[in-house]
Amino acid sequence: MGRAVACWMPLLLFFFFTTSSSGDGNTAVLITFKNSLTNSAALYSWNETVNPCNWVGLHCKDDGVIDKLTLENMDLSGMIDIDTLVQLPKLRALSFKNNSFEGPLPPLNKLTSLRTLYLSMNKFSGKIADDAFAGMNSLTQLYLANNNFTGPIPSALLPLPKLVKLSLENNQFEGQIPDFQHDFLLFNVSNNHLNGHIPVALAGINLASFAGNDGLCGKPLSACKSSRKKTIIIIAVVSASVIALAALVAVAYFRGRRTKTTQVKQLQVQGTKAQTKFAVMGRKEFVQSPDHDHKGQLHFVRNDRERFDLQELLRASAEVLGSGNFGSSYKALLLDGSAMVVKRFREMNNVGKEEFQEHMARLGTLSHCNLLPLVAFYYRKDEKLLIFDFIENGSLASHLHAKRASGQPGLDWPTRLKIIKGVARGLAYLHKEFPNLTLPHGHLKSSNVLLDHTFEPLLTDYGLVPVVNKAHAQQVMVAYKSPEFIQSDRTTTKTDVWSLGILILELLTGKFPANYLRQGKGANADLATWVNSVVREEWTGEVFDMDMRGTKHGEGELLKLLKIGMCCCEWRVERRWDLREAVDKIEELKERDSDDDFSSYASEGELYSSRAMTEDDFSFSINR
Template sequence: MPPPRLPCLAAFLALALVVVVCAAEPDADRAALLDFLAGLGGGRGRINWASSPRVCGNWTGVTCSGDGSRVVALRLPGLGLSGPVPRGTLGRLTALQVLSLRANSLSGEFPEELLSLASLTGLHLQLNAFSGALPPELARLRALQVLDLSFNGFNGTLPAALSNLTQLVALNLSNNSLSGRVPDLGLPALQFLNLSNNHLDGPVPTSLLRFNDTAFAGNNVTRPASASPAGTPPSGSPAAAGAPAKRRVRLSQAAILAIVVGGCVAVSAVIAVFLIAFCNRSGGGGDEEVSRVVSGKSGEKKGRESPESKAVIGKAGDGNRIVFFEGPALAFDLEDLLRASAEVLGKGAFGTAYRAVLEDATTVVVKRLKEVSAGRRDFEQQMELVGRIRHANVAELRAYYYSKDEKLLVYDFYSRGSVSNMLHGKRGEDRTPLNWETRVRIALGAARGIAHIHTENNGKFVHGNIKASNVFLNNQQYGCVSDLGLASLMNPITARSRSLGYCAPEVTDSRKASQCSDVYSFGVFILELLTGRSPVQITGGGNEVVHLVRWVQSVVREEWTAEVFDVELMRYPNIEEEMVEMLQIAMACVSRTPERRPKMSDVVRMLEDVRRTDTGTRTSTEASTPVVDVQNKAESSSAAH
């Protein structure tokens, strides 16, 4: 008796239903997009919408929601689109979250219908020919995180209603014809601001004084004489220091779509397996078919890669690509970096650092390297080593890019300035000095980071560029080191000249830096924390150079130890013993003889000992041990290793 066909029919219907769900298309959004394209002039030949029946995953610049029912992002940059944005088109994309029409020839007033897109988080209309006043109704876009209208012809005043965009992270209105005073916008989440090259005047409002003068350049605005930007980014830092700017890690729309489609395929496979097994259970030919369905095609692996694996994005076969170390969550391409709203953070020994706000509001720091002497193979091998390092006190390398003309490194963005900036920034009544507790945590954290770096590559890895502008505060407020492993890739003469004061005496070529020279540089850094002085100071009208290490050694030799310490530390009671202990550690690290310097693991233990909370356990002898004696003991101890 043949098996009943009703269960088979039900299974087939279920399979058909799954396929239909997976094949859902945003028909209403499709019509809106086609109407939008039909109303524009130029550039349509470079868009495949007319020739491709499926919107999701196929249409140029279009990203759909996970279930394929709505369009959530439209990116059509640099395609030569021209004319005003057609009315009654884009406003129908009510689920749209990101709109990028940058670098086209679009004109007319600000498209009014965009003001109804309540889900919009990123709006990028820069490098077009829009004109007219900015509508106050922009304040309706409460979800907006990035607004870039730069390089257009907008005029009139800045709407005060922009202050209602409380989620705004980046605002770029530069290179327009805006006039009048800058309103006091507030905007607590704002990290990037550029109002340069307009016709604005009057004082910079209080809520925006935290931004650098470059944000207002090319206008006639004034800043109060006593006001300086708070948290000015460090010179040459690959990441502005402080806790990393936290943002919710979420999968991209493409990733969500892939998961849904993958899920549909998996369900279809399960149903197919059940169907074949059930309908063919009386025959012997089903096993082979089931095996083919379960195993899939060529046994390919599916699912998300581990955080340690790399995601590579770039044009296939061109050899130039961005290589990521944190998987798809941080995936972007070189074009994203080029179109990002960017701000120079500073210039250092190895290149220039930029803060970049991407179209999805992700903020990263991009370091553009210069004078790289290493070839591609050596560069990539070194980046592979650096990219694998994971430690709370080491700034992680998120991605890198290599080509003949450009070498880029990508780091997290941090919200505060480097330790160099904290120590040597403008000193005045409005400045908050680094307290002793913070300085000890900075030293201890940095030491832990360097000690961990020295364990990498079978215990042979060298940082090579330890200095205050490469040390930051992590989210636990401990020191965090960056720029590791770059010295061996750079022109040695340039690298060494930019690190004067930190280089160990035996290092004449930065490519020959060692773990011992790292210890010396760290000792200079501790002295910098203790004294508040730069490693090298020019005095006497430029005729005299004072090296910090030599100056401290001479002061200690004369037993004027109290003269060493930063006057800003004198306000804190009961820290003299800890300061002397820290000085003893620093003096051991800057010994002229490499073999007499302690290992970084020993330095960590000594610094942890400084942090003992029960100071009453110190004996009187221990508390009063002269600096030189302890230095000699540390050197003897290190020589025994």
């Protein structure tokens, strides 16, 4: 019973965190901010016993200074206390995306150091003051989409020198678009009530970014009606009265307006909301590659796919899916109707061309029902593109953590069991195919588990450790959040097992792992620690996600999977289960308990209650 028993032996838990003179102050500031919110249950880790750098939604630099506050998909509401946030002078990024905040825009211009601001998908409303963003000269990205803002687009955005991304779609803005002179990477004002001539500097932006505004004209939409027709009419009826002339001009005007309205409505049918031309990536950069890579040739790694070239890809309409740790991702809709995901990587410039192509070709040979296959890639020294099929059903993370409509159920137990079995099989296949790699996956987390229409899981972002720049990999990849790397700067073949364990606990609890929100070292509060503390102090049932249905007659199997997750998260590598053992245990799980549900554990003297476990039954060591 060796390792299986070892990871259940009760040991004293020690919590270490770095404190500083600013740490205590940050704690008080953030607790004050939390108290201004309502429905803040998602901020479960925000308490004075834990270093703020380990709190959910917070990001600290190496010196402990808080620079990012990312509270997304948490159903938060109440007041955003800007006056309190001002006390975090190094705050650079702020996101409250997909919550339930409402009312007018808070006084954000007090946060003059912000570079990125996400307020999309809330219930903000009313006019935005013309000076709402005055003085925010560091702001590069502003996302206000999917709210209920009214009135004109604030002109205070015009003088912001670094603004390159502006997302205002799906609001009630009216009036003319300010005369922006910015070189936007992203600009979208679709589905508002805007009118007038589109500024010349925006003429090269995809026309779908202006769709749904009946009063707009000018490139890239149809041309604004000129006075030529009016002049002809004036010559023809020069002897007519002023009244007759006015009437004719009016007829011409309204006829032109109806024509323009029809064109814009047709555009709405042809395009989708929030689309942007794929050439926002910089079409010339890829066509005129400095590496002379066959004039921008895509390299296909599979022979079972219809081919397309880079030009076709760059001409495709594309939707920005998001910006991750490696770079931006796009959904590109090709002319034949197929949808592809294009991931843009900029942190792979330390690997040579031949080595990169050889590794991509190796990834292309992989074939497993629980891996999302690589379709093609593009190489440039300072930038790479990886191309995959688009999976409509989204990621496991979105199903676990995104705000659901009222009455919409969460994932049930049979579906969650199916998902974790598929994840385990895909991970085992990677370890079999890459026996010489320490980290065959290296970045296993719920957002990198996609779900097809039957909820079969597909692993993605696997096998990238050999080609990602080492310094960047150690900052962002999941494997480098593991206990062994935090403690001793090392990873092992069991590091992917730790990631699997955290994923299991996330799947069972419905809580997002704080492990992945921290950068650098010194952080030690994680999901496994929280699960262990709850199990030791309360009924084990308190651990499980309240939104998980279909658990009747399956409590024993739930507890078995919880044990597997804990043994995979064992802090000491030598006591952690290896992958084969974890996969075998997962494969044994069923949706419903059997008559001898705990027989295998009872043989080891490990008897459980279906509702609770004692400390001796259920604990794991994090002896550091």
